[in-house]
Amino acid sequence: MVENQVALGLSVPPYTPHAISVSLPTWRDNVGYEEGEQRVVDKMVSGYPRFFIHLSIKKLAAFCEQKYTRGDDEKCMLFSTQTIADQCRTFIQRRSVTLGAPVTARLVHLKICPEDKQNDGGDSKSDQSLASSSSCADLHIVFFPADAFPIAKEFWQHTGLGISSRLAEKCLSLLPVDPPNVQRPISPTLGRTPGKEPNRHYSAVKSRPTSPPAAVQLPPTPPLTGSFAVEDSNPDSVYLEERYGRNLPIHAASLAKRALRSRVAGTLIKGNICDCVNDSGSEKNELVVGPSVRGVADVAAEDVYLYPTGMAAIWSAHNIALSVLPPAKSVCFGFTYTDTLKVLEKWGPGCHFLGFGVDSDIDELEKLLEDESKRDPTKPPVLALFTEFPSNPLLRSANLPRLRGLADKYDFLIVIDETIGNFVNVEVLPYADILVSSLTKVFSGASNVMGGSLILNPKGRHYSSLKKHMDDHFEDVYFNEDAIFMERNSRDFKRRVRIIDTNTETVCDFLRSRSLASGASSAVIKEVYYPKYITRSNYEICRNRDVDPEDGKTGGFGGLFSLTFTSDSASKAFFDALPCHKGPSLGTNFTLACPFTILAHFGELDWAAQYGVETGLVRISVGMEETASLLRSFETALKAAEAVRLDNV
Missing domain, CATH: 3.40.640.10 (Type I PLP-dependent aspartate aminotransferase-like (Major domain))
Incomplete structure (x- = not known):
């Protein structure tokens, strides 16, 4: 389990450039995130990608806004194909009508290629190969009025079709390290940078609703100097991310x-x-x-x-x-x-x-x-x-x-x-x-x-x-x-699932034995939501009963469970004291906890409660840690929750 908590706003796991979670280590931090509290927002350098737009994507979006906006009141979102960009534009226009404030959106197609090799008498065909389609990157950009950003963000979040942070980094690698006036965003707010002249290494296509028009070659500017790779201030992170020798080319x-x-x-x-x-x-x-x-x-x-x-x-x-x-x-x-x-x-x-x-x-x-x-x-x-x-x-x-x-x-x-x-x-x-x-x-x-x-x-x-x-x-x-x-x-998906299944069942059996659902007196845990105890007969119909010839095991109950408590104070004490990573997502190789209802339904807490999803619910995704260590960690958190109950007696 985690001995030293990852600092608020940093990636989970640490030193992972494309991490899909972010550290929100306390209950108060999670509420602060949902309320947009500056103390929390200013420290966010990572987040779940459908909710938090990766900093590399923001940097690339700022670059696109600098070059192609038609005024100071436009923002943009980036997609990998015209089909998706068209769908985003349609959604923005339709949704804005539904909300009573109609807006229009427009598309720009941007192809980014490596800098042309200087003609030094070499083979022109070889020179051309440097800008082959495989080394170029296509961006389809949706521009819209700035006040329509929340609607565009709905499309980004609900569809999950925004560009990958790795694609954004590829695009940035084809640009100078720090294009003039385009600075790396340091907060989640997508900022605007002062305009500059277009660069000759990008061709822009402004799309209309009917059919894509021909490409427009932008006027040239003096050659830019410098490295054409994104700087990485932490070489160790590259090793941790790529695990040299394991990836396919x-x-x-x-x-x-x-x-x-x-x-x-x-x-x-x-x-x-x-x-x-x-x-x-x-x-x-x-x-x-x-x-x-x-x-x-x-x-x-x-x-x-x-x-x-x-x-x-x-x-x-x-x-x-x-x-x-x-x-x-x-x-x-x-x-x-x-x-x-x-x-x-x-x-x-x-x-x-x-x-x-x-x-x-x-x-x-x-x-x-x-x-x-x-x-x-x-x-x-x-x-x-x-x-x-x-x-x-x-x-x-x-x-x-x-x-x-x-x-x-x-x-x-x-x-x-x-x-x-x-x-x-x-x-x-x-x-x-x-x-x-x-x-x-x-x-x-x-x-x-x-x-x-x-x-x-x-x-x-x-x-x-x-x-x-x-x-x-x-x-x-x-x-x-x-x-x-x-x-x-x-x-190694199957091997990991087996370990996680065993860990989770052991932890859940321990916690349920200390819950009101199992008859424990003076318990602070009301219920352990886990397929072994919840609608089990329906789960068993589909549970994989075939004995695996490789490990001799059958299907387990999975690696996710949720807890409800007798009071909000007990929920908060349990969560804050649990020594594991805290943040959104699930299914990680490490244990990851979050106050689920706060993160997923903060604006509709009463509505969620109607269906049994209580405000104080804590959701836990169990990892591959050593089982005894997991049990000690949950014992620590449970004692903290029980101490709150005793203090309130």
Whole structure:
């Protein structure tokens, strides 16, 4: 466990340039973050990428604003393709109308290439190769009025389709280290820098709603001098991030993506694929694959699609459903992670929210389906049902066989998010038409790269139409370098899950024995939310019971649990005293805790409480630490909470 707490606002893990979490070590720090308290905000140099825009992305955005804004009242957001930028522009314009303050947005296409090699009599073809498409970077920039930034941020957060911080760093590496008047932002506020003349190494394309116009070559400026690599003030961080010798070469990104798709499909047999690549990065062997362990024999890598984030996979699943089936409201079943509900509410006809996710909600759903079918028997009563297995943060598991029966009867899609369950522990694909997951979490574990996946069930009723849509419209926007890191991190996915499962069950058994739920007198813990105790019968239906031939184990209960307490003061004391990393995200190889409701629902605490998500809820993702050390740490935190209760007696 953590002996010395990471300072407020620094990355978690420490010295990780592309960390996906940030240290918020006390309850007060988390509240301060949500309230925008300057004490907290000014120290933030990292954060969860869909909520906190990485400093490299901010630096690049400031550069783009400096060059291409049409006045002092424009901001921008950066995307990797015109399709995504168009979707962002459409959202900004539509959403602003809904909010009663219509705005327009515009697009600029920027291609950034390395500086042209000076003509010294060398081969011109060789010179041209230096600016090949593989070494250049495409940016699609959405400009909008500054006061519409919160709306643009909604798109960034809900869709998870903003550019990767590694892509931003590639772009910056093609620019001078510190372009004149473009300084590295030191706070989360996206600032503006004074304008300067355009540089000859960028071509800008201003896009219109109809079709992209021809490129415009910007006027030249005197050559810029200096290194063309981003400075790194901490060489040790490079070693920690790259773990020299383990990554595939960047040229093997296509192989890394194929390996990831096979691994997610459950068909990859050979875990370490480095032997498939020679020193030049080209393939020398094929991946070794076999039958899928997904519970659906016919699933293959071709049914798996990679995305830059888990939310991008969820947003895309909804978008696919809207494109393939007749329009109708969707169903959000259970208290899912906040952005899933927001996606269903803000895109398409809306959604029905059944926030408890228990069998009584299925009764309500069945009545809703019957009523809608009577109203218009010519089309399905709902578009799709979205649920998590189990849910975040209450770890409830839906009755998937019963939901599947309703989907077959009324012809709607089921989309299941298996992020928390993961396919080592559960088999839920047989009940889904579309299966999504955040690979950012335990699949990666290292907390240094984002990613998501979407699987089409080849046995699903709508597989053919879904597959055709994906074949016609899928756009691979997963940045190659991110795929390289994700492939490396996920090679030992199963081994890590086994350790985390064992640790979590041991910790939860200890804490529940000291809870009111188990009958302990004078306890400060009310309930331990964990699939072993919560809606267990539904979880057991999908729990992987096959004995793994490699380790002789079956599926466990996962690495996430939540605690509720008898008082807010006990919650705060427990959280502050728990000696582990504190910050957003889950599924990390190290234990990570957060006051979930404060971070996810600060502006709607009473609403969340209606569904059992209490303000004082503490969510904990257990890591791979030594089990005895974990137990001592939780004993320490529990004693602190009990001391608060005694002080208040």
